[in-house]
Amino acid sequence: MHLFPEGFDRSAFLRDYWQKRPLLIRGEAPFTDPLDADELAGLACEASVESRLILHDDDGQEWRLEHGPFDPQRLSDLGIRNFCLLVQAVDQWHPSAHALLQAFDFLPGWRLDDIMASCSGDGGSAGPHFDYYDVFLIQGSGSKRWRIGPVCDSATDVDESSGQRLLRSFETTEEYEVQTGDILYIPARYAHHGVAVGTSLTWSVGFRAPAHAEIITGLATFLAERCPPEARFQDRRPELPARIGEIQAETGQQLKQIINNIMQDDDFVTWFGEHMTQPRYPDLLLEDEADTDLPAHLRNRLPLYKAPGARFAFTRHTERLQVFADGHSLDCPLTLLPLVETLCDHRHDEITLPADRPVPDAVMSLLETLYNQGSLLKEPPYDDPDTD
Numbered sequence: 001m002h003l004f005p006e007g008f009d010r011s012a013f014l015r016d017y018w019q020k021r022p023l024l025i026r027g028e029a030p031f032t033d034p035l036d037a038d039e040l041a042g043l044a045c046e047a048s049v050e051s052r053l054i055l056h057d058d059d060g061q062e063w064r065l066e067h068g069p070f071d072p073q074r075l076s077d078l079g080i081r082n083f084c085l086l087v088q089a090v091d092q093w094h095p096s097a098h099a100l101l102q103a104f105d106f107l108p109g110w111r112l113d114d115i116m117a118s119c120s121g122d123g124g125s126a127g128p129h130f131d132y133y134d135v136f137l138i139q140g141s142g143s144k145r146w147r148i149g150p151v152c153d154s155a156t157d158v159d160e161s162s163g164q165r166l167l168r169s170f171e172t173t174e175e176y177e178v179q180t181g182d183i184l185y186i187p188a189r190y191a192h193h194g195v196a197v198g199t200s201l202t203w204s205v206g207f208r209a210p211a212h213a214e215i216i217t218g219l220a221t222f223l224a225e226r227c228p229p230e231a232r233f234q235d236r237r238p239e240l241p242a243r244i245g246e247i248q249a250e251t252g253q254q255l256k257q258i259i260n261n262i263m264q265d266d267d268f269v270t271w272f273g274e275h276m277t278q279p280r281y282p283d284l285l286l287e288d289e290a291d292t293d294l295p296a297h298l299r300n301r302l303p304l305y306k307a308p309g310a311r312f313a314f315t316r317h318t319e320r321l322q323v324f325a326d327g328h329s330l331d332c333p334l335t336l337l338p339l340v341e342t343l344c345d346h347r348h349d350e351i352t353l354p355a356d357r358p359v360p361d362a363v364m365s366l367l368e369t370l371y372n373q374g375s376l377l378k379e380p381p382y383d384d385p386d387t388d
Contacts, residue, residue: 002029003103003138004183010106018107019134019187022148022174027181033140033201034096037119040201041075043087044068048284050088054126054164058082063127063162080199084124089114089280090203092308095382100138100203102347109346110276110313110324113206120144120196128167128193130156133209136185137194139178140201146184148174149191156191167191208276215272222271223262233258269315273324277311284309285326285374294368297378298359304351304367308382310375312344323366325375332366339363343370351376 005028017023035043044051051068053075075085091098097115104112113133118126130152137146149171157168170193177197178184186192188209194202210218236254279285285307298304306312313324320331321340332340342348351367353359370376 003031003100005029013185014106017185017187022187022190022192023185024176024178025183025185027139027179027183029181031138031140031181034100034203035090035094035117036141037199037201039094040085040087040090040117040119041070041072043090043093044070044075044085045072048281049093050281052086053078054084054086054124056082056125056127058123060125060127063164063166065163078121080121082121082123084118084120084126084196086126087117087119089309090117091115092281092284097203098308098349100205104136104205105347107207109344110273110311111207111209112346113208114280114309116204116206118200118202118204120200120202122196122198124196124200125194127164128170128191129158129165130167130189130191131186131206132188132211134186134188134207136183136205137178138203138205139180139182139184140203141180142200143177143179143197144194144200144202145197146176146178147172147193148176148186149193151189152191153189167193210275218275219263219268219271222274223267227262266317270322270329273313273315273322274327274329277313277324278327279309279311281309282326287372287374291371291378294371294378295364298353298364298367301353301355302378304371304376304378305380306343306349306351307375307377312375314340314344325370326373328373330366330369333362335360336362336366339366 004025008025013023043049044053045068047069049068051070053066053068053070055064055066056062058081078085091101091114097117100115101112128147128149130149147170149167150173152167158165159168160166170191176184233255236250310326311324312326315322315324316334316337319334321334321336323330323332323340323343325343339351342351353363367376371378
């Protein structure tokens with residue numbers, strides 16, 4: 001997927017722009033929308049697809065938010081102005097949208113979230129806002145005017161009366177008009193406001209960025225589930241209290257030691273790997289522990305396919321690999337590193353075993369576990385699996 005221009009310096013981008021400041025990347029190669037406006041509208045009518053519709057007046061003073069799924073007639077009646085239809089996770093529903101992710105091989109795959117598509121009528125907008133995550137905005141058909149503002153935070157004044165978090169005031173620091181194939185990178189917390197010029201399609205590639213509070217509460221829950229009920233606070237050195245109501249400084253040190261004893265280094269990685277690979281829509285993963293034909297399928301060297309929306313990552317330990325898939329973790333030997341790397345590389349959706357040697361038991365066990373939990377499939381997930 002040649003999405004970025006030939007001269008795009010990925011290392012320079014990471015050094016000078018990533019999570020630092022916005023950047024407009026002008027497109028060079030022709031860009032074709034993975035889906036057209038009618039196909040996006042069709043997805044927005046599906047009950048299993050997350051979608052929103054944002055409507056506003058000409059002055060941008062009155063905003064209204066509606067949630068899908070939508071009746072087809074509702075979308076047909078929108079007219080040509082002042083609407084923005086947003087469809088989440090289109091990469092899970094269409095191979096050409098999923099193929100856009102291949103271009104982001106210069107960033108950790110486990111950071112990728114999903115692709116959100118927006119279809120806007122002339123003047124349509126999602127409103128002035130900021131996000132807590134980084135996003136690449138790929139301009140499809142049509143054009144859009146973007147205003148970039150300053151960095152925002154939790155103290156920034158927003159209006160939530162419409163169900164959105166819209167900025168009450170906007171100070172423009174940069175302004176661009178983007179055309180088909182242009183990419184606008186906006187780091188987390190930068191204010192931005194895009195307005196369609198005519199009918200416009202935009203493809204937003206977002207990145208997961210868990211809040212520190214989310215990390216603390218998630219890790220605490222993870223550790224608490226591992227503590228037996230008999231593990232309790234105990235007085236280290238019982239003695240007559242000098243002041244009966246005083247919690248002494250030594251008690252604070254003892255509490256710290258309890259936490260340190262509970263929290264092992266591997267626990268951090270295990271929780272984080274499971275958390276970052278949690279699927280956006282876990283109900284869409286189809287578990288199949290009753291299928292007993294998988295070993296024969298693999299011995300015949302038939303391919304497996306990653307399920308749409310499945311998420312993979314791994315980490316290396318001294319004597320083992322730890323694989324994370326859709327919120328689960330499992331161990332396997334270091335010898336499986338080439339297979340694990342392919343599993344966790346979002347540029348590869350098909351898993352095929354070498355035909356010149358037997359299938360090791362460890363390979364069979366890993367793939368069977370991933371298949372049973374719904375992360376891998378025996379059949380292509382799309383009608384046309386060729387996403388090149």
